[in-house]
Amino acid sequence: MTYTVAVAGATGYAGGELLRLLLAHPDLEVGAVTAATSAGTRLGEHHPHLPALADRVVEPTDPATLTGHDVVALALPHGHSAAVAERLGADVLVVDLAADHRLVDPAAWRAFYDGDHAGSWPYALPELPLAGGERQRHRLPGLDAGAPRRLAVPGCYPTAVSLALAPGFTEGLLEPDDVVVVAASGTSGAGRATKAHLLGSEVMGSMSPYGVGGSHRHTPEIEQNLGAAAGGTVTVSFTPTLAPMPRGILATCTARVRPGTTAAAVRGAWEDAYVAEPFVHVLPEGRWPRTADTLGANTVHVQVALDERAGRVVAVAAVDNLTKGTAGAAVQGTNLALGLPEPLGLPSAGLAP
Numbered sequence: 001m002t003y004t005v006a007v008a009g010a011t012g013y014a015g016g017e018l019l020r021l022l023l024a025h026p027d028l029e030v031g032a033v034t035a036a037t038s039a040g041t042r043l044g045e046h047h048p049h050l051p052a053l054a055d056r057v058v059e060p061t062d063p064a065t066l067t068g069h070d071v072v073a074l075a076l077p078h079g080h081s082a083a084v085a086e087r088l089g090a091d092v093l094v095v096d097l098a099a100d101h102r103l104v105d106p107a108a109w110r111a112f113y114d115g116d117h118a119g120s121w122p123y124a125l126p127e128l129p130l131a132g133g134e135r136q137r138h139r140l141p142g143l144d145a146g147a148p149r150r151l152a153v154p155g156c157y158p159t160a161v162s163l164a165l166a167p168g169f170t171e172g173l174l175e176p177d178d179v180v181v182v183a184a185s186g187t188s189g190a191g192r193a194t195k196a197h198l199l200g201s202e203v204m205g206s207m208s209p210y211g212v213g214g215s216h217r218h219t220p221e222i223e224q225n226l227g228a229a230a231g232g233t234v235t236v237s238f239t240p241t242l243a244p245m246p247r248g249i250l251a252t253c254t255a256r257v258r259p260g261t262t263a264a265a266v267r268g269a270w271e272d273a274y275v276a277e278p279f280v281h282v283l284p285e286g287r288w289p290r291t292a293d294t295l296g297a298n299t300v301h302v303q304v305a306l307d308e309r310a311g312r313v314v315a316v317a318a319v320d321n322l323t324k325g326t327a328g329a330a331v332q333g334t335n336l337a338l339g340l341p342e343p344l345g346l347p348s349a350g351l352a353p
């Protein structure tokens with residue numbers, strides 16, 4: 001059976017990556033493609049790398065255009081998803097690539113975002129290990145009658161950081177109050193709209209931090225995920241940095257270990273957590289993740305070491321912010337919600353060098 005997917009925000013980076021993945025998927029096909037100011041233009045103007053869709057006309061993002069599809073993917077700026085979703089039937093699978101429905105705690109939303117909290121939807125990070133031995137995939141909707149037909153796609157940094165550190169929390173190896181993360185992102189993470197700090201002359205050949213001092217909006221999402229892994233509260237100091245590359249995230253995450261934690265216990269925890277996961281690869285000992293190895297792939301590359309002198313675990317994860325960090329996760333969650341094999345149609349080979 002083939003399912004049709006409407007893509008709202010189709011002219012943006014996340015929408016474009018989703019369209020690329022849909023073109024390669026055997027059971028999903030591209031339906032309406034919509035945007036705002038770009039309505040009436042052809043998709044080829046925005047995504048020349050997708051010639052199969054070049055003549056598609058971009059439509060306005062309204063209920064009339066979006067209804068009649070099995071799946072509606074919302075790759076819109078934050079704050080728009082709820083209003084669109086509430087005008088779609090409860091039977092339509094709505095997949096939100098924006099942040100609007102990721103946070104469970106309204107107070108956390110209010111502390112980091114503008115506008116009202118739109119409520120939380122099932123969180124599409126299937127591989128996330130949880131306290132008690134479950135995985136997040138067990139909490140995602142399937143085809144059961146009455147299951148919610150709504151999915152929240154994780155943020156790109158939270159995908160990398162949460163998968164990098166979660167095994168240490170489910171296994172009780174890490175202290176919950178001493179976690180420090182510094183992550184570098186390619187510029188496509190900021191979207192396509194022109195922003196002064198993203199001008200080529202300011203980004204090329206330079207790296208810079210932003211959202212410093214615990215102010216980045218992915219902090220509560222990371223803490224929510226690691227808290228679910230730990231079965232309690234986890235506090236994270238998170239600093240993002242902007243790297244002179246178009247895509248990719250490298251997250252370097254350190255956490256203080258509990259007394260008595262050995263290097264063998266650390267290695268075993270991480271390997272056991274992901275040995276059966278098709279998209280999360282714990283690299284062989286001594287090899288460290290590189291963003292290039294994950295580009296265009298729905299993969300996360302992870303490595304971990306115990307810094308015995310400092311008493312800290314160092315876990316590093318690489319992802320493509322647009323693939324596993326956004327559009328790939330949307331497809332993976334859609335597969336689960338439609339009862340398709342979870343990895344169906346998703347690339348696991350990167351583009352290096």
Ligand SMILES: NC(=O)C1=CN([C@@H]2O[C@H](COP(=O)(O)OP(=O)(O)OC[C@H]3O[C@@H](n4cnc5c(N)ncnc54)[C@H](OP(=O)(O)O)[C@@H]3O)[C@@H](O)[C@H]2O)C=CC1
Pocket residue numbers: 008009010011012013014015034035036037038039061074075076077078080097098099154155156188189190191192193321322325326
């Ligand atoms: N870039 C990334 O790495 C990631 C992005 N995301 C999320 O995905 C969403 C899209 O991000 P991204 O693709 O980077 O952003 P872009 O700025 O590249 O694209 C935004 C898209 O939304 C459309 N749009 C803007 N305003 C409206 C509106 N009011 N109604 C309908 N459509 C509108 C734009 O259309 P138009 O051409 O007409 O302006 C464009 O298609 C965001 O919520 C972002 O947080 C999530 C994880 C990672």
Ligand SMILES: CC(=O)N[C@@H](CCC(=O)OP(=O)(O)O)C(=O)O
Pocket residue numbers: 097098099154155156157185186187188189190191240242
């Ligand atoms: C480099 C860069 O600017 N990255 C974005 C995060 C990527 C993203 O879009 O995440 P959301 O889905 O949560 O918005 C940022 O730091 O805001």
